Amino acid sequence: MTNSPLKNKGPQDIGGDPAGPIDTTDHGMTHWQRQANAFRSVTTMNKIVITDELRRAAEELGSQYGQMQYFEITTSAIKTVLLEKKLFTEEELQQKMIQIRARFNVPDESLSPLKKTPLK
Amino acid sequence: MKKTSFDIHAPGNAHHDHHDHVHDHDHDEHAPVNEHDNGPPNDYEIMSRAMQELLEEKGYIKPGQIAKRMEEFDEQFPFRGAQVVARAWVDPAFKARLLADGRAACLELGTILEAERLIAVENTPDVHNVIVCTLCSCYPRSLLGMPPSWYKSRNYRSRVVFEPRAVLKEFGTALAEDVTIRVHDSNADMRYLVIPMRPHGTEGWSEEKLSQILSRDTLVGVTVPSITNH
Numbered sequence: 001m002t003n004s005p006l007k008n009k010g011p012q013d014i015g016g017d018p019a020g021p022i023d024t025t026d027h028g029m030t031h032w033q034r035q036a037n038a039f040r041s042v043t044t045m046n047k048i049v050i051t052d053e054l055r056r057a058a059e060e061l062g063s064q065y066g067q068m069q070y071f072e073i074t075t076s077a078i079k080t081v082l083l084e085k086k087l088f089t090e091e092e093l094q095q096k097m098i099q100i101r102a103r104f105n106v107p108d109e110s111l112s113p114l115k116k117t118p119l120k
Numbered sequence: 121m122k123k124t125s126f127d128i129h130a131p132g133n134a135h136h137d138h139h140d141h142v143h144d145h146d147h148d149e150h151a152p153v154n155e156h157d158n159g160p161p162n163d164y165e166i167m168s169r170a171m172q173e174l175l176e177e178k179g180y181i182k183p184g185q186i187a188k189r190m191e192e193f194d195e196q197f198p199f200r201g202a203q204v205v206a207r208a209w210v211d212p213a214f215k216a217r218l219l220a221d222g223r224a225a226c227l228e229l230g231t232i233l234e235a236e237r238l239i240a241v242e243n244t245p246d247v248h249n250v251i252v253c254t255l256c257s258c259y260p261r262s263l264l265g266m267p268p269s270w271y272k273s274r275n276y277r278s279r280v281v282f283e284p285r286a287v288l289k290e291f292g293t294a295l296a297e298d299v300t301i302r303v304h305d306s307n308a309d310m311r312y313l314v315i316p317m318r319p320h321g322t323e324g325w326s327e328e329k330l331s332q333i334l335s336r337d338t339l340v341g342v343t344v345p346s347i348t349n350h
Contacts, residue, residue, distance in 0.1 A: 013254070022276050076164070079167060
């Protein structure tokens with residue numbers, strides 16, 4: 001990628017880059033990935049967001065993009081767009097996340113970043 | 121560069137072990153390091169559920185809509201592509217319509233596609249077609265279900281466009297040197313579906329039986345249908 005003549009090449013633009021062998025096994029999806037996928041699908045189906053908005057938000061992740069998993073990228077993109085559209089506030093989201101995390105009953109609190117660094 | 125407020129994963133935090141492997145992002149879709157179902161939920165999982173509940177409470181999403189969609193992705197979508205192509209194999213008029221306007225032809229069989237256009241590309245003795253989405257993971261999901269891990273992987277997206285023959289070999293598909301390989305790069309508005317060549321020895325087979333040799337991989341074009349074991 002360092003040799004790319006394209007100055008504006010985004011992190012998603014990897015077609016043609018050198019890369020290693022392909023793991024041809026399909027590793028399937030965890031339950032949360034299935035939820036995240038269905039959620040993305042329904043937000044577009046219900047015309048709450050459009051695919052291009054999500055793509056733009058994902059591409060804006062820049063250097064983080066290559067380090068995030070697929071559904072982390074889509075979830076982050078949906079969050080960005082829904083906040084922009086003011087469908088909920090950051091405060092509402094944080095409150096809801098705290099409620100949901102409590103339901104999971106995470107055994108070791110030190111593992112929860114929410115306990116260490118309150119999100120803005 | 122935009123920084124999201126979610127950038128809170130501290131390197132060295134065992135819980136977010138996979139985020140530390142910056143050098144290892146070629147494997148970003150590869151389990152088991154990504155699996156969280158057996159451990160504490162990660163922040164994105166919590167966030168995704170939180171957004172779902174907020175939109176349900178505010179009436180943007182109907183209760184049950186997400187569950188229904190998950191079910192469709194599991195139980196319906198993965199089988200539709202094979203049904204469409206099996207129909208094309210037995211019905212030349214349908215195949216002509218599928219090649220002319222994929223979206224309209226799928227609608228005949230009751231499938232509404234997410235994207236505006238579906239372009240069906242037909243393999244012949246001289247030309248083999250392969251699908252990719254180099255920019256993300258555009259894929260005819262309502263025909264094939266979710267894209268497999270490798271379709272979303274950096275290595276497939278990067279390489280299939282410039283060395284498709286080598287990539288196909290990694291899937292166990294060796295094509296003759298004189299066969300042209302066409303790689304089709306999908307996007308948000310336009311999806312592709314490969315119509316493989318119908319194997320010899322399938323004459324007289326029902327659509328149902330034919331659909332069983334039309335695996336997802338054959339419809340993406342990384343393998344070709346075979347009647348071994350059928």
